[in-house]
Amino acid sequence: MKKLAIAISTILLSGAVYADNTSDTTLHNAEGNVVGVIQFSPGTPGNDSNVLIRNSDGNLVGVTQFGNENKAKVRVRNGSHGNVLDIDQDGENNKGVIKARQGSELNNFDVEQDGMNNLGRIVADSSNENDALIEQDGDLNRANIRLMNADNNGPLEIHQDGNSNDSIIYVDGGTNNSAMTSIQGDNNYTETNFMGGSYNTANITISTNASDNEAYVNVFGSNNVKADINIDDSYNNLAAVGQWGDGNSADVDLSMNSNLNEVYVGQFGNDSVATVSLANSSENLIAVAQTNNDIANVTLTNSNSNDVFVVQF
Known part of the structure; x- marks a missing residue:
């Protein structure tokens, strides 16, 4: 055993x-x-690392990769429950993927990447009550979380700190799922999409002197979906919420010297509510369009030179 340890140390130090x-x-x-x-x-x-879990519960899996151009894939299927799955990659051009299928529930998924041009992906198909996190620190990274026919999952989180990153959370047919995205940096793009389903929530936060970012929440054929976008101490960003369905709500908050931003809210259905709040923020554009028994609330506090438009059909 000592000889093996010495051999490994010699290789690393050489x-x-x-x-x-x-x-x-x-x-x-x-x-x-x-x-x-x-x-x-x-x-x-x-290097490549592949882990497959089938009909197995309560396992702890950790894959750690250092360097560039590594690939890690962890898959759970056939009713595997209560597993903790973690991929940690440090370097550039790495790819980390976690997939859950066939009724695999109550699992914890985590992909963490430090570096540039990495891809983190989490997919859950017909699997409920899982939580997922993709955390990336660096530039030019991509993150996506995709759920199909999955209920009660969340939080589904993406955190990106850096510039020119892309992120997408996509939920196709499911209820009571919770999505959260946090962005710090410039020139980033993020979107959260709900197709069908109901009672889902989306939250996007842009903070800490971030600029030139784009954030979208799109809701198609979904009811009772709540979308929140928060812009704090950031400028020149674009935030848009589009909701097609009934009983949806959109809440957009700009605070702490968030200036020169554009906010668009479109609600096309019945009984929806849009709330836009500005505090200590100036020179922003706010536009709200609604149809059929909808409510729009716009509040400005200590905010100057903003343009606000509300159109209701």
């Missing part, structure tokens, strides 16, 4: 370039296991 390794782990009818994979990629190409 600066030798080794990579292109593959790790495959499968859990089937297995419970309460701990799986840890650590891979180093000093050069290129990178």
